[in-house]
Amino acid sequence: MIKHDTDIIIAGGGLAGATLALALARTLPQLRVTVVETFPLSPEALPDSYQPSYDARSTALAWGSRLIFEELGLWQRLSEHATPIRHIHVSDRGHFGATRLDAADHQQEALGYVADNRWMGLCLMRELLQTSVVWEAPAEVTDMQPLPDGVRVTLGSKNGERELTGQCLVVADGGRSGLREKLGFRVDEQAYDQHALIANVSTSSSHNYTAYERFTDAGPMALLPHGSPRRAGNTAALVWTLDSGALDDLLSLSNEDRCQRLQQRFGWRLGRFTRIGECSHYPLTLKTVDESVRPGVVLVGNAAHTLHPVAGQGFNLALRGLMALVEQFRMATEQQQPLGSLQVLKAYQARHRQDWQQTVRFSDSLIRLFGTHLPVVTTARDAGLMGLDLLPGAKRWFARKAMGLGGRRADIRASGTAITEHNNHE
Template sequence: MMSQEPIDVAVCVVGAGPVGATLACRLGAAGVPVAIVDRAALPPMEHPDFDGRAYAIASGNRTLLEDAGVWANLPLPSCPIEDIRVSDGKPGRPASPLFLHFDHREVGAPFGWMAEARALRVALNRTLHQHPSVRVIAPAEASVQRRESGVLIRTADGSRIAARLVVAAEGRESPLRKQAGIPVTRLRYGQRGLVCAVAHEKPHNNQALEHFLPGGPFAQLPMAPTEGAPNLSAIVWSDAEALIERLAALPEDAFAREVQRRLGDHLGHLRPIGRRWTYPLSAMHAHRYVDTRLALIGDAAHGIHPIAGQGLNLGFRDVASLSAILIASHRAGGDPGDPALLRRYQAERRPANLAMLAATDVLDRLFSNDNPVIRLARDLGIAGVHRLPPLRRAFMRAAMGDGRPAALAEPSVASHLPSP
């Protein structure tokens, strides 16, 4: 049925993935009238069973989720990342004796939290419907008309939304970004990522491992127990495309042996559980984050290699920056689509995100090779950071979410995780 009058909001978010939904929740919690539109229905995104996917959420971004009302709605426990061990080596061989260890006791808090993808989706859906100032319109295909005076969003069922600002949160192939003619720079790595979960015999003690191998980084991240798996970890694995596809197709026992060759024996016997997810690795960055009454956030604006584990966390930092600007404007009676506000958002986020893209690109090229001279140099570098407490603490603060490029920040499933 066609609406007689358009829904009138300050902000319309297009895309209800973790970043877009968090922005809508944060604005809604502050009383900003907001609509969120997605082409998919939200309830089917709530996978009822464990499927092996999880998000590593930096400690600083947990505060954002708390302020948005999302964290309190998580239906399943999350697991703190209290220690991170960084090492170098080759499959089937002991890790180099030169390593880097981050201990949360040096900074007084966990580096981050592992939350199952299904749990975060359930929490986001609940929170979206709890805030009276949030209108959820899904499933709906939307067409967007932007003018200097405002934005009109039309859906296929005849609904209309009048907004002062539209936010693109539709992912790397953002139609709104393309409509605005915003160019992007892309980098391809010739690698694929593999995400899965493994049950293991011994407890992980809330420690994460980032193990650099010639084909790419291999990460183990601690997860909270699930039914039938009291000791559980996520695996994030990058390597050559052909190898990852072959590994993903292995029988369970053979796959477990390949994981064990890279992880080592410190967690005891391994058993894969849930699905194995693979995805191509690439990076991209939009040349602008804003246009007339338009702002880009998350993967619509940037995407990076998962080697530093900051993909989703960068998106959450976009949300923290943009929401703070929009909430202050709303309370002052301002226009959320004011070009000056949008320029301020771009100035806050684009340089930081571009610096992180550059840092992760350099890291991938440095660590994803087997040149003996480079291997020796990086091993000495890892050990040097370990032996310099002020530098080590700087890396730890970056891993917790202060936004600076961290060469060896926490590993994360989130950078290119398939959408739940």
């Protein structure tokens, strides 16, 4: 067997790549892990302190993701700036159906959390500093050649090109993955013909730790509790889907008029909208691959699946996939199999496939069901929302989906040795 420069090469040090690096360091400390990241981000270049910012972009973490971060020994720090979601309110503008989920009904302190991406990145980097993970940044993976028992990767940086060999390349370079395209993975792409507008907003009433999912005739929107975990404040993180005409129109308005437009769409459950912060927007496309593995290569995170952000499932699904991959690597190491062998990677894919297919279907059907104006469908969905409220079984199923407990989850015990697989299907 050839002696490689490293064992696992991770292309991309975003949330998925950095979390995988930490999970590997915790579970299989004997492996050499190298992360290659285009941006000049690295554990060594950390700011000394964290100042939450009004315009920070955030992610809704399901309860199941909290359990994974606990297993990685990261939750205690992360929870310092993670706002709990104690209630979820789902409604349909102009129709009678609505449903409400409460953490207390599930004997839990929260259904999920909202954490700023920058804070999650900082927590991950601080933990990675304590590990032997090697960080190459700024640098990018520009090419990959398969070897009989691994991969040869070309790294480009300001110092020129060099090669690195490893047992396996994990592609975590995001939704617009250049490597996925270069390596010829087939992507199933469906445009929603909508854009997501992201901003933080101020309201006259407190969010009371409630996440609102509101479906309107012009597209769905979500308002998530944002800010201090200890005091229910008046800031919410907005994800608003609009077609391109409505987006251009909204962006041309003054802040006051934008607040009014939002008020018309969302209603008064959070009182008056008093400010909309910096707006960013993204075209919405569902991207999934059918096959996420090749000899020596595996796609993870957004490179494997990019979902509609309103359902808040993308990173949560990615996390469960990363844990499944780590578990597969652990078993392969025990059985002395090469980590990049197609047998090992296909076993990972089979382990994760049901979860990813169900989650993609769940978030896609939610958007399509609520994105239609046909009376027969709107009546059925209102009845569905009412039914969720009336039928405890259906409501529990929906709550478990929202909490990220609907699929398989590999738990890494804090000791870093024993890993148990939970099958949370009901």
